[in-house]
Amino acid sequence: MAEPASVAAESLAGSRARAARTVLGQVVLPGEELLLPEQEDAEGPGGAVERPLSLNAGARSRVRVVCGPGLRRCGDRLLVTKCGRLRHKEPGSGSGGGVYWVDSQQKRYVPVKGDHVIGIVTAKSGDIFKVDVGGSEPASLSYLSFEGATKRNRPNVQVGDLIYGQFVVANKDMEPEMVCIDSCGRANGMGVIGQDGLLFKVTLGLIRKLLAPDCEIIQEVGKLYPLEIVFGMNGRIWVKAKTIQQTLILANILEACEHMTSDQRKQIFSRLAES
Amino acid sequence: MNLCLQRLDGRQTYDYRNIRISFGTDYGCCIVELGKTRVLGQVSCELVSPKLNRATEGILFFNLELSQMAAPAFEPGRQSDLLVKLNRLLERCLRNSKCIDTESLCVVAGEKVWQIRVDLHLLNHDGNIIDAASIAAIVALCHFRRPDVSVQGDEVTLYTPEERDPVPLSIHHMPICVSFAFFQQGTYLLVDPNEREERVMDGLLVIAMNKHREICTIQSSGGIMLLKDQVLRCSKIAGVKVAEITELILKALENDQKVRKEGGKFGFAESIANQRITAFKMEKAPIDTSDVEEKAEEIIAEAEPPSEVVSTPVLWTPGTAQIGEGVENSWGDLEDSEKEDDEGGGDQAIILDSIKMDTGVEVSDIGSQDAPIILSDSEEEEMIILEPDKNPKKIRTQTTSAKQEKAPSKKPVKRRKKKRAAN
Numbered sequence: 001m002a003e004p005a006s007v008a009a010e011s012l013a014g015s016r017a018r019a020a021r022t023v024l025g026q027v028v029l030p031g032e033e034l035l036l037p038e039q040e041d042a043e044g045p046g047g048a049v050e051r052p053l054s055l056n057a058g059a060r061s062r063v064r065v066v067c068g069p070g071l072r073r074c075g076d077r078l079l080v081t082k083c084g085r086l087r088h089k090e091p092g093s094g095s096g097g098g099v100y101w102v103d104s105q106q107k108r109y110v111p112v113k114g115d116h117v118i119g120i121v122t123a124k125s126g127d128i129f130k131v132d133v134g135g136s137e138p139a140s141l142s143y144l145s146f147e148g149a150t151k152r153n154r155p156n157v158q159v160g161d162l163i164y165g166q167f168v169v170a171n172k173d174m175e176p177e178m179v180c181i182d183s184c185g186r187a188n189g190m191g192v193i194g195q196d197g198l199l200f201k202v203t204l205g206l207i208r209k210l211l212a213p214d215c216e217i218i219q220e221v222g223k224l225y226p227l228e229i230v231f232g233m234n235g236r237i238w239v240k241a242k243t244i245q246q247t248l249i250l251a252n253i254l255e256a257c258e259h260m261t262s263d264q265r266k267q268i269f270s271r272l273a274e275s
Numbered sequence: 276m277n278l279c280l281q282r283l284d285g286r287q288t289y290d291y292r293n294i295r296i297s298f299g300t301d302y303g304c305c306i307v308e309l310g311k312t313r314v315l316g317q318v319s320c321e322l323v324s325p326k327l328n329r330a331t332e333g334i335l336f337f338n339l340e341l342s343q344m345a346a347p348a349f350e351p352g353r354q355s356d357l358l359v360k361l362n363r364l365l366e367r368c369l370r371n372s373k374c375i376d377t378e379s380l381c382v383v384a385g386e387k388v389w390q391i392r393v394d395l396h397l398l399n400h401d402g403n404i405i406d407a408a409s410i411a412a413i414v415a416l417c418h419f420r421r422p423d424v425s426v427q428g429d430e431v432t433l434y435t436p437e438e439r440d441p442v443p444l445s446i447h448h449m450p451i452c453v454s455f456a457f458f459q460q461g462t463y464l465l466v467d468p469n470e471r472e473e474r475v476m477d478g479l480l481v482i483a484m485n486k487h488r489e490i491c492t493i494q495s496s497g498g499i500m501l502l503k504d505q506v507l508r509c510s511k512i513a514g515v516k517v518a519e520i521t522e523l524i525l526k527a528l529e530n531d532q533k534v535r536k537e538g539g540k541f542g543f544a545e546s547i548a549n550q551r552i553t554a555f556k557m558e559k560a561p562i563d564t565s566d567v568e569e570k571a572e573e574i575i576a577e578a579e580p581p582s583e584v585v586s587t588p589v590l591w592t593p594g595t596a597q598i599g600e601g602v603e604n605s606w607g608d609l610e611d612s613e614k615e616d617d618e619g620g621g622d623q624a625i626i627l628d629s630i631k632m633d634t635g636v637e638v639s640d641i642g643s644q645d646a647p648i649i650l651s652d653s654e655e656e657e658m659i660i661l662e663p664d665k666n667p668k669k670i671r672t673q674t675t676s677a678k679q680e681k682a683p684s685k686k687p688v689k690r691r692k693k694k695r696a697a698n
Contacts, residue, residue, distance in 0.1 A: 243606075245281065245567055275567060275568055
């Protein structure tokens with residue numbers, strides 16, 4: 001960590017933007033500017049080299065690069081707004097420069113449209129439920145946004161219930177709104193989460209890690225006990241196993257997974273599997 | 276009734292979380308971590324004029340602040356109740372107990388005294404702020420060194436740290452708060468409540484004690500009614516805990532002293548692990564799974580042997596039969612009847628499918644063998660002999676009657692274990 005930090009400090013002091021390609025996988029700090037590959041040649045080392053002017057200056061190929069979380073467009077460059085590791089994903093098919101984003105760690109959730117979250121119903125006012133999702137404001141959930149709900153057939157939702165839903169409106173200017181149906185009108189797993197179980201909070205980075213495809217942790221946990229588990233992108237996990245003891249063990253394992261290397265984790269799982 | 280008495284993190288009733296004390300480079304600066312609850316304590320001093328009615332005593336000033344990074348609920352100006360309560364308790368614990376010798380803080384009577392200011396900042400709230408804050412305060416005070424002063428006649432000389440080594444404060448004893456959370460009108464008691472445990476507790480009893488078993492402050496909040504023996508028991512537990520914590524504090528102070536004297540590196544930077552982006556170090560949580568085996572063995576030994584697979588289905592109504600009873604709910608005294616009905620229903624649904632499938636297979640066999648089959652839906656067990664040229668398709672739909680007929684000679688249906696895979 002000391003090395004990238006010193007390089008970063010150097011570049012900040014010299015106020016020279018680095019090429020995004022060279023920084024992939026390293027820690028970047030807010031305020032850094034990154035150059036996209038197509039612009040590297042233009043800048044050159046030091047930028048004071050003379051180049052012959054080309055007649056077709058505007059024919060530079062425009063590559064469409066997607067700016068993910070933690071990055072912002074600043075003129076022609078990318079400006080880093082969160083500290084973390086820089087990542088890049090190649091485009092699957094077609095043109096485009098792929099996606100760049102910063103893998104940062106955070107505990108506070110900011111509602112994002114399309115995210116599936118677990119919320120707690122805090123109030124029922126008329127036709128709208130107020131759901132606490134861990135953001136700055138409670139989200140609103142209409143009673144009609146459940147599968148099979150009509151004006152006469154209201155869903156059975158009480159204050160204090162857990163809801164798994166997704167955001168349809170989530171920006172910094174408005175109160176977030178969530179629904180429990182998808183675009184086809186089907187519940188698709190969303191709605192009120194059943195009785196019992198345990199809800200606990202983890203960091204957002206851990207949730208993303210656990211939801212990644214082929215996550216080893218989840219496969220290993222599934223082999224231990226039969227369980228039900230719901231992940232909310234707002235850092236909340238709901239677990240239910242056959243007994244309270246098992247549920248607590250699962251909750252503690254998932255919380256501890258963040259700070260364990262895969263070897264330590266395998267050790268703990270093998271110990272649990274024996275007992 | 277099978278009550279499961281467990282804490283969320285696997286601790287026992289009287290267990291404290293891991294306490295970790297680290298010191299900064301300045302004297303009087305420390306961070307105390309009680310599990311995940313973190314308090315930063317900083318002591319500073321200043322020469323001021325004394326209070327008019329206490330001309331020969333120094334001034335002590337305590338201030339606890341709940342930083343906004345400690346919990347999402349802490350916003351500037353929003354947490355006044357909790358803040359006032361914590362500050363009052365801290366003041367009573369440290370000032371009224373006279374743990375610091377204020378007379379020794381006097382420089383010139385009536386004119387100049389030392390004002391010692393203890394600032395505590397809550398950096399992370401995971402329950403039991405008062406314990407962590409009291410430990411941080413007393414550790415910071417013990418760690419602090421004030422500049423040396425000498426008085427010769429009318430002349431007062433204040434030495435800088437370079438000229439003369441700073442002098443520690445004169446501390447008589449170390450009062451430490453121990454919190455007890457009560458649940459269900461005093462039936463259950465937990466030491467060092469977690470944040471979640473604090474949210475659901477009925478009341479809180481805080482006892483501030485020193486290692487000589489002198490109670491400095493005792494406060495009960497939440498309006499619960501405690502019995503005399505409960506309070507006495509708590510004070511005994513507090514005595515034990517305070518002794519352990521005091522030992523820990525003295526060891527930490529000694530270590531820091533040693534490192535400074537030997538010229539080694541000290542300060543917060545040294546005590547934070549490198550190569551880690553994450554903020555917290557997770558201590559190994561003692562997950563107590565040893566009980567599970569014993570408990571399971573006990574239960575197995577006491578329970579009857581599992582009944583063999585039931586081959587006779589119970590017919591509820593035409594079209595609905597049940598084999599077996601499903602898995603029992605082990606969550607304790609919740610709405611039991613509802614739960615079991617649901618579970619039973621669930622199992623019924625699963626088993627019904629299997630029955631249907633099996634009977635389907637068997638019926639086709641029967642059809643080929645021309646065995647007697649009942650066509651009507653009545654529950655009587657009479658056998659009606661049909662003509663052999665009946666349509667086999669019709670036979671297949673009469674699942675109920677076939678079931679009835681075939682009941683005694685049915686192959687044992689495998690009990691489907693309810694296993695829900697991870698999502």
